[in-house]
Amino acid sequence: MVPDDADNSRRTDRRSAREHRVILHVDMDMFYVAIELRERPDLRGKPVVVGGSGARGVVSAASYEARRFGVFSAMPSVRAKKLCPHAVFLAGQPHLYRQASRQVHEIFGSFTPLVEGIALDEAFLDVSGALMQFGSPTQIADQIRDRVRQEVGITCSVGVAANKFIAKIASKAAKPKITERGVEPGAGIVVVEPGREVEFLHPLPVRALWGVGPATHAKLDNVGVKTVGDLAGLGLGVLTAMLGQANGTHLHRLAAGLDDRAVEPDREVKSIGHEETFSVDVFDESVLAHHLVRLCDAVAARVRGAGVTSRTLTLKVKFSTFHTITRSITLDQPRSTGPGFVDALSPLLRQIDLAPGVRLLGVSASHFVSSDAPPVPVQASLFDEPVAHSNEAEEHSEVVAHNEDVWNTASGAIDEIRAKFGRGAIRNASALTDGTDVGDNPWGPQAPESDARG
Numbered sequence: 440m441v442p443d444d445a446d447n448s449r450r451t452d453r454r455s456a457r458e459h460r461v462i463l464h465v466d467m468d469m470f471y472v473a474i475e476l477r478e479r480p481d482l483r484g485k486p487v488v489v490g491g492s493g494a495r496g497v498v499s500a501a502s503y504e505a506r507r508f509g510v511f512s513a514m515p516s517v518r519a520k521k522l523c524p525h526a527v528f529l530a531g532q533p534h535l536y537r538q539a540s541r542q543v544h545e546i547f548g549s550f551t552p553l554v555e556g557i558a559l560d561e562a563f564l565d566v567s568g569a570l571m572q573f574g575s576p577t578q579i580a581d582q583i584r585d586r587v588r589q590e591v592g593i594t595c596s597v598g599v600a601a602n603k604f605i606a607k608i609a610s611k612a613a614k615p616k617i618t619e620r621g622v623e624p625g626a627g628i629v630v631v632e633p634g635r636e637v638e639f640l641h642p643l644p645v646r647a648l649w650g651v652g653p654a655t656h657a658k659l660d661n662v663g664v665k666t667v668g669d670l671a672g673l674g675l676g677v678l679t680a681m682l683g684q685a686n687g688t689h690l691h692r693l694a695a696g697l698d699d700r701a702v703e704p705d706r707e708v709k710s711i712g713h714e715e716t717f718s719v720d721v722f723d724e725s726v727l728a729h730h731l732v733r734l735c736d737a738v739a740a741r742v743r744g745a746g747v748t749s750r751t752l753t754l755k756v757k758f759s760t761f762h763t764i765t766r767s768i769t770l771d772q773p774r775s776t777g778p779g780f781v782d783a784l785s786p787l788l789r790q791i792d793l794a795p796g797v798r799l800l801g802v803s804a805s806h807f808v809s810s811d812a813p814p815v816p817v818q819a820s821l822f823d824e825p826v827a828h829s830n831e832a833e834e835h836s837e838v839v840a841h842n843e844d845v846w847n848t849a850s851g852a853i854d855e856i857r858a859k860f861g862r863g864a865i866r867n868a869s870a871l872t873d874g875t876d877v878g879d880n881p882w883g884p885q886a887p888e889s890d891a892r893g
Contacts, residue, residue, distance in 0.1 A: 460567050461570065461601070462563060462565055462600055462602055463563070463576070463579065463580060463598065463606060464562075464609065465610065466560065466561040466597075466611075467543065467587070467594070468594045468595060469502055471489045471531060471536055472487050472488075472500050472502045475487060476502070477592040478535070479529075486502060486505035486523050486526040486527065487501070487504070487527045488505055488510060488519055489528075489530075490531065492516055492528035493516070493718055494517060496516035496528075497514070498510060498514045498515075498516055500512055501519070501526075503617055503622040504621075505519075506617055508526075510522055539591050539593070540559035540560065542591050543587060543591055543595075544562065547562055547583070550564065550569050550583065553565035554702070555704055561610075563607075564702065576599045577628060577630055580597040580630075581628065583597065584627060596610050596611075596625060596626075598611070598612070598613060599631065600636070602636075602700070603702065604649065604696070605698070606631075608647055609629040609639070612626070613626045613628055636695075640668075641666060641667050641668030641694075642666060644667075645664055645666055645669065645670050648667060648690055648693045648694065650689055650690055658682065662681070670691075670694050671691075671695065678691050709805060710753075710804065711745065711749075712738060712801060712802060713801065714755060714799055714800065715799065715801070716757075716798060717798060717800075720759045720798055721797045722793050724793060727788060727793070727797060727800060728788065731785065731800065732777065735778075735781045735784065736777035738802050739804075743775050743810075745807070747775070748808050749773055749774060750769055750770050750807075751804070752768055752770070752774075752780055752784055752802070753766070753805065754766045754801070754802060756797055756800060756801075757798045759797070759798050762795070764791070766790070768783050773806075773808045784802065
């Protein structure tokens with residue numbers, strides 16, 4: 440079938456839109472550490488690590504000064520201390536990071552509605568339609584950086600390009616640099632003009648491409664591929680033969696600077712969760728039940744804050760052997776309260792053999808439904824019989840539904856109190872025994888002798 444003029448016109452319009460897109464990737468510089476230094480300016484210029492300082496702690500973020508010693512995120516804190524013995528460890532303040540993230544994303548939204556949040560500290564912005572109002576892409580990037588610095592008190596780097604992939608690489612190129620002489624300021628903004636993508640990409644190391652992990656890098660290194668330009672020189676046929684059709688085609692397109700993906704605002708949240716690593720292995724079910732209540736309260740509060748309810752709840756347990764298991768339950772009716780989550784997950788916890796000792800416990804919620812959605816209809820089986828155990832199950836279901844309604848009202852009041860006076864104004868009783876709340880130490884426990892605030 441020969442396409443008509445209307446089809447040709449639509450294809451031309453879509454191609455023209457892609458060619459004229461202006462995409463920004465905005466990334467905060469060492470976000471968690473930057474927020475800590477904003478609160479503790481006396482630590483500026485020192486190697487600072489945010490994370491758990493205890494034997495089971497993990498590095499969440501490191502200042503550029505700490506990175507000079509080889510300290511990076513996800514590294515065990517024990518190793519970080521060996522690499523940089525004089526590093527200042529801070530437990531972190533997740534509530535401040537979330538607050539700063541909201542401020543940053545509000546700034547993004549004031550320039551364009553097309554904002555795709557990638558994490559707390561970074562986002563893609565399509566500013567193609569904002570040029571008439573705010574100026575050139577560089578001027579927009581300058582304005583964003585100025586507002587983030589003035590309103591949030593931290594700095595950010597911006598990559599500007601015609602597609603998301605190049606913008607992301609450009610923002611990394613704009614960041615401060617770690618050199619033998621110390622930490623040197625970055626450009627702050629790097630612009631890759633349309634048509635110059637290949638010129639920008641080809642000198643970069645091949646690891647700069649999305650999808651080049653350790654295994655793929657080893658294969659490419661074996662054939663002498665060091666840079667993106669080297670990879671592009673292999674050709675599509677050689678790449679697909681080496682890496683498979685999907686991965687080979689993907690990398691071939693990236694090496695040519697091609698990326699057709701649009702900025703997707705309001706990306707749907709897939710799951711919400713919290714987990715905690717214990718300073719010593721836990722064998723006692725009653726102790727884990729205590730922590731389960733705290734975790735469920737924290738997760739449920741975030742679920743309500745997102746304006747949704749959850750139908751699927753998941754329990755995560757990591758044993759002292761590092762073996763990890765998950766157990767999930769999908770509910771007939773969605774829930775959004777701590778007690779409702781506890782009611783659903785407690786039976787799963789009781790079924791787990793705790794003999795190896797529990798190192799970590801986590802709770803997550805998924806399969807979200809809008810809070811305004813009507814109740815989910817439950818279809819009865821053709822073979823249901825009015826036997827005693829069925830009546831008991833039905834009575835339990837009614838009790839749970841009634842309790843959830845009651846707790847929804849109470850939870851709403853709790854949310855209002857916390858919003859007005861802070862999260863510490865009202866806590867779950869389980870959080871009062873040790874003075875901590877869920878999220879205080881998300882990267883593992885602190886060393887006994889360490890000061891949580893450094």
